[in-house]
Amino acid sequence: MVEFTPFLTEPRYGAYWIDHIQMRPLRQDSQSPGEIFLGRRVTDKFRTIMVDPNLYLAALMQDLKEMGVKFWTKKFTALGELTGLPHPALVNCSGLGAGLLFGDENMYPIRGQLTLLKPQPEIDYSFISRQPGGVLYMFPRRGNIVLGGTHQRGYDQLLSEPAEVERQLRGHGELMASLRGIPRMDPSDVQSLWAPKL
Template sequence: MLDRRSVLLGMSGGLLAACTTTGRPRLSDYEASSAPFYPVDVRPERIKEILVGLRPGRDGGFRLEAEPFGDKIIVHNYGHEGDGVTLSWGCGTLAAEKVLETGEDDIAVIGAGAQGLTTALILARHGKKVTVYAEKFHPNVTSSIAGAIILTASSYGDVDLDTVARVNALAHTGFDAYENRPGTGVTRVRHHYLNRRRQDMARPDEKTLLGCPFGDMTRPTMIDMSLYLPYLMQEARVAGVAFYTETFRTPADLIALGQPVIVNCTGLGAGALFDDEAVHPVWGQLVRLHPQPEIDYSYVAPGNDGQLYMFPRQTSIVLGGTRRRDVWPLEPDPAETARLLLQHGKLAARARQILPLQVAA
């Protein structure tokens, strides 16, 4: 089965070698008819911060189900890997439905990432008494540093396709309400999947950007998590959700809670807490540059030694594309920082070469 993650990883290698071997790039019809594609300024002195996070991967796809747990019911909602933000409103809605089926009114949610906060807010809007327990909160959760472009996949491991279809159909329901609302960080962006072939090898039906062909420009939702996550937490507070710092090391710690229903949004923590051997970390590194308000486009591209993506935000320009399975240390890799700056810089150089023509057009 070919999902979004497989497509992106399958593009690795060759773009920069292919797209930069020709001479000065010509201004494509697409670039001439669109707003200027200003170059990203990737000078090292413009680095705002370098962040490392561990995506909660799970062999077989995310887990979304209810099960008896002592005298309680656990509703599991974890294992989304790099799509935790994308699937937060879809999986949060389905998890909330499973809670509502129990008929209980006092609910505990474990975890304060995008999945935990969204599920808690949905339940509170249904009139439930909700308490969120978490060891860490924003900005110290993985969701805080997610790339967060809302693009769903056609499949997620072994998750049944009816569930995937429902989750995908609900993916934008929450974000749409926040789009362009001040302080939420939820906007739309011109997004492009760049191809490894050269501009002069583009098919007649293909557009080109930065010297590389791409299929279609889309306008997905882009989330600035540094703004959105605290906004979402405040929305939950207003809806009556209570928050407590708590660490759960064993199942007995969960059973000790007073609530009869517990929603498990612990991500990587679910592996040890529930003895789920399918859970594993997927290491990723981001370089955040100081913001450039003029950049209103994004791209995903195959690069040398891995994927590349550039996402513009109100508070930063995000450069990323690293995926390393079963790597736990959270220290940044200087070699990966250098790779991201070099390869995004080569694409930016092509924008810089054709920018004067764009401005004139």
Template sequence: MPNLTRRSVLLGLGASALAACVTAPTSVVTWPPARPFPKVLVERDRITRTVVGLRPYRAQGFRLEAERFGEKIVVHNYGHGGSGVTLSWGTSQRAAVMAGEAGRLDVAVLGGGVMGLTSALILARRGYVVTVYAEAMHPNTTSNIAGALWRPSSLYSRDVATEEFLALNAKVTREAHRGFLPYVNRPGYGVSWVQHSDLTNTVPEQRRELPGGDELYPDLEILTRETRFGFAYEERCHSLMIDPDYYLDMLMKDAQAAGAKFIARRFETLDEVLALAQPVIVNCTGLGARTLFGDETLTPIRGQLTHLLPQPEIDYSYIVGGLYMFPRKTGLVLGGSHNADDWSLDVREDQVRRMIDGHAALAEKAAYSTYSEP
């Protein structure tokens, strides 16, 4: 969801996957086994909806810390860029620990997206009296629009992030991955494994591990021949896929079942926030923290997704440069736009056209691809 430079941000899911972590040796597989390759039907009359969302990006990375305002403790848990769903279990568990260290039972959670819901669920299950305040609730949050392949992306700038943050992020990433595992194939949650491919036109001189470490991606293969779509280089593995339409619905129900209460409310100022009765506040407001807490380091990265009718036979996903396709029960998700510092929520026809034309061209290549040796 391309318009950011590679030096300024981990661009897109594909670039993040190929260039985000430490260098690691790997073997090269040149001839994968035969496998059926269903064609994605990319046609304009199969479009069901196009949605736009704004990722809350901080060049230095997410904010995860406690701050005191008089008698109030505010635990900040925001600024995850394009990794909100991905990192939700990692940072929210740490935020819950920070909230608990205040030693008070009543906790307010600000924000109804994936961070707010996850923080509320964890705290409620630990016995806290939790009230969630949010202007937008499921299914009308930015998290509902996420592509939600489990792959940290658009998260920080390599030029700005500190070594301390990078070390924290490495730990949080692995903790977040573990948080999703109990939900895989659990009825109703929309979490599953999918065979995924990252593809590029060139073979990297030095390969880097996938975000969080290669061991988080089962069946990893590095291909330089007979690749999907005929590209020069492919990293193929299984990755977790989360369908927000299902997952956030169940997450909210779980939080309510654990005792969390939800109140629709818009906050205009920090004073309004600090006037809440709860002595501990967990701030999961995303871009809203720019206004409420004066965090001007927050900037939006605009993303636009086009959804197609479902194709149950499509059991793979891919990222090719500025394009990606993720399969869901609710439909196929076509994405690949990253517009930095862009606050517009309007659908752009030129981006719809780029998605349709680009993925249609890939689908035609797939229709003639084989895994047989020439």
């Protein structure tokens, strides 16, 4: 896991503390549902580090350039093409092409589709909610608000699907209609987790 703590004091890296809430639907047979948020039962809440990839990656690339790192783009179509590179180590970040390039039939895509909204600086929390029919999540970034929850195993379509945009907007709209206040965490209760329990 990358340690982002050193970047928290530099806004250009887009790393900041945020309150995170995880929820599930209320059960009809539950006598004491506990804490409720957006009409759902809160199953966990903690403070964690949010990283805005648009800012972080731009800052990281700039840092590397200033250190003299050279960048180039090259297309690889066969594993043998990698052996001719002069580098002592390679990191496989080839994304959708990884399985084909390395002949690994166990690798498959999992498609996630995001819907981006205009930024709202007053939104300083994130959430994940298990819903009937799928998961919904919301993460605020400096440049936008990210809505998501798509998880399509074995699906490599890159174009957005209007039906999924509609599901995310409708689902988040229904959640936000129940907004009656935001659960707050004690800043001293820090769990630097970037793999929240679903």
